[in-house]
Amino acid sequence: MFEYTDYHTVFPAGAQVPYDRKRIHEIEARRKDLGGQLFMDRVLKALGISKNKIYPPKNDNGVKQLHQQICESNMSMHHKLSLLYYVLLDFDIVDGQASLSETFASASGMPQKYEIFMKGLWYMDCLAFSTALEYVAHPSLVPDFADDIVITLVQHSSDGDFDLALSYYHTVQPVLKSSKALELIFGAMAQTNVTEALLCSRTYPEYTRELLFRQLIAETLGSKSAQADELAFLPFDSLEEVWFEEYLSSGEGRNLKKAKDTLLVRKIASDRFGEIRTQRTSSQWGPVLEGIKQGIEGQFE
Known part of the structure; x- marks a missing residue:
């Protein structure tokens, strides 16, 4: 023995x-x-x-x-x-x-x-x-110390490369217990893939979901990456539309540098999308939205 x-x-x-x-x-x-x-x-x-x-x-x-x-x-x-x-x-x-x-x-x-x-x-x-x-x-393994691992990996990411932190999170799929860990990994997600971050926010109860949605806007508009340009074209549901407009028009997000432009782009895109909605099949939405996006972005160059 x-x-x-x-x-x-x-x-x-x-x-x-x-x-x-x-x-x-x-x-x-x-x-x-x-x-x-x-x-x-x-x-x-x-x-x-x-x-x-x-x-x-x-x-x-x-x-x-x-x-x-x-x-x-x-x-x-x-x-x-x-x-x-x-x-x-x-x-x-x-x-x-x-x-x-x-x-x-x-x-x-x-x-x-x-x-x-x-x-x-x-x-x-x-x-x-x-x-x-x-x-x-x-x-x-059972994901022990998952919050601490997530926090460490995000905080030690360099030059906006969150691959290790996101790989751990997506592989292990831990239930995070601290708000700090959730905020950090969601911020990493928002700066890497806005659509993925949006879908992730929808998995949480409404109160937390709204907080994450606001963080998504703040993270993307506050960054210099192409993620900021995609924000106005995300497929929001009716609740997210309300949160989006409130946050950028009268909430804390109104002071963000691109707040007004993003609201305007969203409104123009939504109006144009509505005008041609009955003229296109579902398989044609991708090219249509890309055309709208390029046309609107040209107005702000």
Whole structure:
């Protein structure tokens, strides 16, 4: 039987402890970059170990103390193994190959889904988000810490490239619990594909849906992308038409730079669309709308 409570069974004699001054500085820098909290910190707190700065250990004795606290905690054995596995991933960097962590996972009988998830969180803490996504979005996992993962991926997107955040969201389809996570991922969606964002907003109850709809307008008109030009031509339903006009004519959106022009374009497009509505079949709407769009945009050049 694997004795995970024996320190040297988990951390073999001769294994080089990776927590020198440089490594600790790197971990602390990444903690700061992640808003002051690593995913390891979140896991420790969720499992009842809330003592500050327990990770990273400062020296050999610190590793022993961390091992002892994990073993003496009230959490399940699988959770204890998961935390120890995360620490061993640090050891693998010094060892130069993924040997200690893999040996531990195999010998301890650690469930594979725990191994996948903790490795994903470890890569998140290393800011290796593309690699982390291969693990945290694995179909075998329950989407734990989904809000935190979404927030992190959106906030660390560069140059408006939200592919990783949106890939995680669409693959995992988590039920987000915080308004911050929802606002961030919806904002990313709005800046990437306005039609997709509109359809997404319709999946929420009316109050939240209206808030997201307003955010959609603000995000698209406030951006410099082509998404702003598409806003006036989206297929709004009757409720959205009311929200659209109210927000841009008398609501907070009236101060947006393109508010008046967008309202005018929407009205002209709607009027022209109505005039030819009975003259076209459904298969011809695409070319018609594109012609209207090009004609209206020409008036504002």
